[in-house]
Amino acid sequence: MKTNKSILGAGVVSAIAASLCCITPVLALIAGTTGMAASFSWIEPLRPYLLIFTVLVLGFAWYQQLKTKKIDCDCEEDKKSGFFQSKTFLFLITIFAIVMSLFPYYSSVFYPSTNKQLVIVEQQNIQKISIDIEGMTCEACEQTINYSIGQLDGIVLSEASFEKGNAIVEFDQTKTNSKEIEEAVNKTGYKAISTKKENDEN
Template identity: 60%
Template sequence: MDNGETPAARAWLGAGVVSAIAASLCCITPLLAIMAGTSGIAASFSWLEPLRPYLVGVTTLVLGFAWYRKLKPARKTDCDCETNLKPNFMQSKAFLSLVTVFAAVMLAFPSYAHVFYPQAQNQQVAPNQANVQTVEIKIKGMTCAGCEAHVNSEVSELAGILKVETSYANGNTLVQFDKSKTGVKQIEKAVNATGYKVTEIKKK
């Protein structure tokens, strides 16, 4: 018996994997963009963030149903035909286990995405305090800790950056910098280059 391993069942399993990837695509894209050197596309899938709870739900339901079908007892048949044929790998519990682990890793990606970004290196030399300025920049499009790390990484590449603290929950970044070496326009440009959008700038 094949325990319901039909093409339709495999299609549903594929849909579960796609849902898992889509649920975290808004956080996967910035990392891929940096690796490819095209950070401007980083926020392309931020529109998926409001759908994340539904995508997580779809993934959980599909995989749960797949495991139910796999673990339920096979029907007994009255014929004497051979029923102990070894299933191929894609019909096995091992394959379903691999798919489940992959989906779990994808769903959890937003919680650990930041570890893949380079650590922000801020200026270590103390500047003239008269040149120190702090601005709060409101940003649209950030959805996870990976987005925070992306903004921190890009802004820290500028000369004269002393400190960068970004929060996707608050939708902002606080930047302390030496205004003799860089300016608000350059910082705004660096943030916009990530693909997220600067909506407001406040001087502190």
Template identity: 55%
Template sequence: MRNQELPYMDNQETPATKAWVGAGLLAALGASLCCITPLLAIMAGTSGMAASFSWLEPLRPYLIGVTALVLGFAWYQKLKPARKIDCDCETTPKPNFMQTEAFLSIVTVFAAVMLAFPSYAYVFYPQTQGQQVTADKANVQTVEIKIKGMTCAGCEGHVNSEVNKLAGILKVETSYADGNTLVQFDKTKTDVKQIEKAVLATGYKVTEIKKK
């Protein structure tokens, strides 16, 4: 058989490159897991697991960096010019889908969506402000509860969702940045202990309670 000069695909995806892509996905998931977990907890009806991955929040900048580096390397491997060698083979093997730029593009977009999750997590939670109930002003009380473990807007939505399950809740405002929730309620229908219990059900820690 006559030797033919065929392109040698030295930028084909090797097992090592696939490992880099997998590492990028895991890093992206890890960077967002602390905010994804509260939503999954509500969907699964196991609120207590919501704060299980809050310890990942301080690592988020590093995980974002790792994601960018490994996916950047994968793209470099994919797009770098291919060398040409003499080959006795008849045809160049067609790469499977996981070796294509289309697959790497899907992985990259998915990683970007995961990394951005904390910025839009709130849209998955009901935007409720109490139960539209009326109460005598003499019975209205406000309490501020300091909370440890919240890391993003998804955590705020989780706390609001749990507290609003109680009867007599007029208004709930939770801030992960301030680490607190302000709850206005009818004290004839619920009390501070019940509200604290609802917050604790999310898995976060209550550090202080102030009655207004």
């Protein structure tokens, strides 16, 4: 049974599109163009529907491939079916679709560590702020923002959260300031909406 190439193509495209909002930040970081990281964040609300569509398309393709056929005069043509109509090809496409669909859950492995040796002379120089950020949709967004902020001198801690829509940052105010941190966020393509000082809990 020939597998419809256009159906498989639709399945692959939808699998990639479902995770595009998380793939883009990684590609942007690798390419050194973090400003495009938020380019496809608008796709995130469609992710569940794209994943469902992917499952349905691949399910139909497997049904077409595996369903029993009556032997007829076309049997010789079936024997000549090439690689692109084979179960092996469909299996590879399915694996690729799964890998793409699950990308948000392992994307963090592509981000380099931002750990830097930092000597704080005075504890009183450490300032803690909370930045409200627009556009984050998944963990890859968090990693992009943390990486960008972490490139600044004097950063002690950066913890972005797409669920809360903010980033908690601790820094040495003798080496950087909240304005520079906001600029680092905005460079990624996400938008720093507002910044406020956090109360010192110590």
